[in-house]
Amino acid sequence: MKTTFKFIVMIFLTTLLAGCWDITEPQRMYYINAVGVDFVDDEYEVYLQIINFADVAKSVQPSSNAEPAEIGRAKGRTVEEAIYKLYRSSDQQIFWGHMRYIIFSESALENERFIPVIDTFIRFRDTRYHIWMYCTKDPVHDVLLVSPILKNSLSSSKLSNPINPTEQETFVEPKNLREIVIGLNEPNHEVTVPYVSIRKDWQTDEENVEETYFSGVGILSKDGFKGFVKDEAARGNQWMHNYTNRGEITFKLRTDGKEELTVSIDKLQVKKIPVVNKEEVYFDVELQLRATVNGFKGKVSEKELKKQIIKEVKKEIRQTYNEGLKLDVDIFRLSEVLYRDNVKAWKRLETDGKIPLQENSIRKISIDVSQINPGRKTFSEIIKIKRPDPSE
Template sequence: MNKKIVALLLLLLAMLPLSGCWDNNEPERMLYLNGIGIDYKDGRYELYAQIINFANTAKSEQPTSDETSQAEVGHASGMSLDEAVFELYHSVDQKVNWGHLSYLVFSEEALQQVKLSPVLDIFIRYRETRYQIWLYATKDPVEEVLLIRPVVNKAIILSKLGDPRNSYEQESFIKPASIREVVINMNEPNHETLIPFITIAENWKSIKETIKAPVISGAAIVSPDDFKGFITGEKARGIRWMTNDTKRSNLTVRTENGNFISVVLENIKVKINPVMIKGEAKFDIDIYADGIIDIITETIKPAEIEKLLKEIVKEQIAATYEEALKMDADIYRLSEQLYRKNVKEWKRLQKDGKIELTDDSIRNIKITIGKLSSNKKTFERTVE
C-alpha cells in the first residue's frame, strides 16, 4: 500500500510543472497586430488591422524573402470601436495578440466625428496593450497607410510609423506622440496636444516599382473632445524651435546677395516666462541653439549668419503661432506655462483650462546662437 501511495505522489509531482502550461497560447497559433487604422463613415467605426508576419522579422532586421508579404490588412465596421474589433474576430484564423501593437492612425473624419478620449481609453484599459503606442493622423485612406511597406523592404516593425524616434533624431520636425504623452498633455492645461500628420508620397523608386512612403507633413491639434485642425508645411515650421525635445533641424536662409546658406541647429533650449501687464498675460520666449554650417555659397561673417538665423527662426515661430490662433489653439502651450509659474493669475484668466491668447500675447522672442561652427572651420566658400 505504501509503495502505491508513493508512486501516486511521484506521478502527481511529475505533472505539476506541466499544469502551468496547459492554458498558454502557442506563439505560432496566434496573429500579431502591428498597426490599427480608425476611420468613421455614415455613423459607423471603420477599423483596419495590420497583421504582421513574424516569420520575416524574428531572425533578422531584414525580411527573408521579397516574395513573402510582411503584413496583411483586415477590415471590419461597427456602431462602436469595440463592436468593430469583435466583428474583425469573425474573419481571423487564429487568436489575435495585441501585445505588439505599435501605432494607431486616425482619419480626418474620425478626428472630426469621434471624441479622442474614449477611443484612447479602449486601448489603455486592455491588458495586452501598452502606453507606448504611437499616434498619427492623416487625410489619406488609412487602409493605404497600413499597406505601405518600408523602403528596401526593411522589417516592418522598424518602419517610420512603428519606430519614429530614430528618424526624428536626424531631422526633428514634429515630435512623435505616444498614447502616454497625449494623455498627459490632455490632462494638463491647455488640454490640447499635437499628433503627427502624415501624407502618402510616391517619392521612392526601385527597379521594379514606385514605392509609397509616409511623410511627416505637419501636426493635428486635438483635445479630449475636439479636433482643432491640421497645421502643415511651412506654417508648421515654428513648432520645432519651441520644444526642448528637438535634436537637430535644418534651416536654409537667403543672404542679401540672393545666395543661400544652410545651417543645422541643434541643442535647442527653450524658456517661456509669463509676465503680467495690466492684468493680461504676456510671454517672453528665450531660445538657445548651436549651429553647424553645412553650405556656404558666398564668403560671409559669422555675425551676419547669426542675424539671418535669428530673423528666420522668429518669423517661423510667429507664423505658426498666428496660424494656430485661427483655430483657437494654444500650440505652444502658453496656458500651461502660466499655470506652472503663476497659478493664481491662471485661475483668474483661464476658461476650460486655457487662457485667451491674442496676436500680441507673445511679447518678446529672443534667439541666442551660442556656438556657430563649420565642419571645415572656415566661413568662406570652397570654390571662388
C-alpha cells in the same frame, strides 16, 4: 529509506506545479502591428495590420516569399464591435501585445470620436500605453499598406519606431497614448498629433516608391478636433520644445540676396517665461541653439549669419503661433506654462481651461546662437569667425 521517501514526496509535489498547458504557441498567433480608424456612414471603420510572424521573429529583412503584412477591415457602431467582426474571419488567435501605433482619419477625429477609441485601447489589458498616435487625410488603408524603404520589416518603419528618424531631423514630436491622455487632461487641454501623408520621394529602377512623410500636426482638444497645421506653417513648432534633436533653416544671404544657405540647428534649449500684468499675461521666449553651416558659396561673417538665423527662427515661430490662433489653439501650450509657474494667476485668467491668447501674447523672443560650426573647409572661401583676442 529516508532518501527514498523524500524522493517520492518530491515527485508527487511536482504534479501540483502549474504548467504551460494554456499557453498558445507563437506560430499559432497573428501579431497586430498597427490599427487604423476611420468613420464612414455613421460607423467606425477599423483596419488591423497583421505583421508576418517570420518578419518579426527571424530578422530585420523580411522573407521574400511571404507578404510583410495583411490588412483586415470591418465596420461597427463602436470600435469594439468592428474588432469582434474581424475576430470571426481570423484563422488564428490575435495578439495585441506588439501593437505599435494607431492612425486616425480626419473624420475619425471630429466630434470627439477619437476619445472612445483611445479609451478602448487604454483599458484593454493586452495593450501598452506606449502606442504611437498619428493622423492623416489620406486613405487610412493606403497608409497602412506602405512598405518601408528597401522593403524592410514593418516593425522598423518610421510609424512603428519614430524615434530613429527624428534623431536626424525633428520636424514633429512623436506622441504616444500616455502623452495624449495627459495633454488632454491638463491645461491647456490641447495636444498636437503628428500628421502623416504619402509621398513618392524615393524610386527604384522600375517605379517611384510610396513612403510615409511627416507633414505637420493635427490638434486635438477635450472638445474635439481643431484642425491641421501643415508644411511650412508648422515649421515653428520644432523650435518651441526641447525634444528637437536637429532641424534646419534655409535663407538668402544678405550680402547679395541671391545665394541660398542651409544651416543645421541643434543643441536647442527653450524657456517660456510667463509675465503677469494685472489681468493680462505675456510670454517671453528664450532660446539657445547651436548652428552648423552646410554647403555655401561666397564669404559671410559670423555676425551676419547669427542675424539671419535669429530672424528666420523668429519668423517661423510667429508663423506657427498665428496659424494656431486661427484655429483657436494654444499650439505651444503656453497656458500650461502659466499653470505650472503661477496657478493663482492661471485660475484668475483662464477660460474653459486655457488662457485667452492674442497675437501679441508672445511679447518677446530672445535667441542666443551660442556657436556657429563652419564644418569642413573645402574651398578658400570661408566663414569669417571672430576669434577672441588672447591679450584681452
